[in-house]
Amino acid sequence: MDSSIATSFVSFLIFSLTSAFEAKSGDDVTLQCQSPRHEAITLLEWSRPDLKKDGYVFFYRNNRSYEKYQHPSFRGRVQLRDPEMKDGNVSVILKNVTINDTGTYECRVSVIGKGLKLRNTTYLKVEDSGHTAGNTWTEEGKDGGDKDEGKKDGHTGMVVGLSVTGVVLLLLLGIFSFIYNRKHKEAMMMSHQRPPERENVPLQE
Known part of the structure; x- marks a missing residue:
């Protein structure tokens, strides 16, 4: 070679x-991330490198999230997919996305006895609602589908990350x-x- x-x-x-699935403006998007199973999570950081100096996408420490550490554009729009983070599921739902949410997202996790580690990097591309976004996924497995259904189940625009x-x-x-x-x-x-x-x-x- x-x-x-x-x-x-x-x-x-x-x-x-x-490669990533595209989402439409106004959708709710799930950003996937997995932590080691059966290990207590002490710190979770979701960030965008281009915005990190102004705050995180989502910040969780000592069994609670801290909105004050978030970037202003993400406050009130991000929540854990599973509040109990069962089996190490630290995915988050980004609500009501806009074209400004297009970018690379990094997930870092710290568990008891171990330092903070990068667990996943995902790329999200958001199209204006006036355009049809390709590869949009819903729980029913449809391409596109009803906009309200996508927002309800919180799965629309799921992306594939660099693990x-x-x-x-x-x-x-x-x-x-x-x-x-x-x-x-x-x-x-x-x-x-x-x-x-x-x-x-x-x-x-």
Whole structure:
């Protein structure tokens, strides 16, 4: 596998893992994230890197959420999909989305005895309500569907995120490509070295 093939494969893998369902303006969108099961969650942060300096999308600590730490545009619009976070479900519902909600969302979780870790990265694209958004998903499995139904069940516009597993795979692939290319270059250098001259051994009579 040469460097060009490795680069192409990495690009394909990234594209596959970051593909997202689009949502329409006014929909309620579920941002998926999963924490380790059966471990007590002490801190949950949902953020957007481009807005983080002004606050979080959602902030949860010590069994309660803190609206004062949220970015002003998300206050009163974000809630846990499962308030009890059973089986590590730390997904959130973003209500009444607008085109300004288009962006990358990061989910970080801390459990007892472990530090804060990135658990999921998802990309959301919101189309103006005047346009038909592709791949919009509802609980009934319909493409599009009634707008009010989508808002009621809270599933419309569910996105596919770049999981931690995907990040690990990318890192492993990068390491493999680096080692392979290094060994390949060393082999090429060895092959271009001038072979030692043969000793002049007299022919036997």
